[in-house]
Amino acid sequence: MSSSSDVATRPFKIPESVLVVIHTPALEVLLIERADAPGYWQSVTGSKDSADEALHLTCTREVAEETGILIGSPGVPPSSLANWQLANHYEIYPRWRHRYAPGVTHNTEHVFGLTVPAGTPVTLSPREHTAYAWLPWREAADRCFSPSNAEAILLLPRFIAGGAA
Incomplete structure (x- = not known):
């Protein structure tokens, strides 16, 4: 249970993040719907969590927290997480700027792909997401509210063909 004092003492978010496109070998992409913005679907x-947190650890933590998928578990070895060596620098939506230190307006997002077996179970964090869907990659890109997320999903076939994921 959180109170308004918890919000006041919560540290500001670091303006460096990860975007993890979770997909099957058949290019079905997992999308999750934001609890704080119904209709906003995303990867x-x-x-x-800290400035020195390694990006692959941020991915591992966020994937586990948001989907219950454990990187390093049977069927999802650490090698199934691929750093696509892409970064998006974008303006933070005004509705979420209060989560960052005063004056912070932009975020750098590092893009990763995570290959999981078809049928991988998903357990959402209800505090963060209300629904999930596995969609063919083009449909997933069309459903994303974030242009950078949609662009990353559209690159998925290239990364699979190139052996990067």
Whole structure:
């Protein structure tokens, strides 16, 4: 249970994050709907917990927190997480700027892909997300509210063909 004092003492988010496109070998993409913005569908995203947190650890933590998928578990070895070596620098939506230190207006988002077996169970964090869907990659890109997320999903076939994921 959180109170308004918890919100006041919560540290500001670090303006460096990850975007993890979770997909099957058949290019079905997992999308999750935000609890704080119904109709906003996205891949897993999340900020670093500390400035020195390694990006792959941010991915592992965020994927587990938001979907219950454990990188390193049977069927999802650490090698199934691929750093696509892409970064998006974008303006933080005004509705979420209060989560960052005063004056912070932009975020750098590092893009990763995570290959999981078809039928991988998903357990949402109800505090963060209310629904999930596995969609063919083009449909997933069309459903994303974030242009950078949609663009990342559209790159998925290239990364699979290139052996990067």
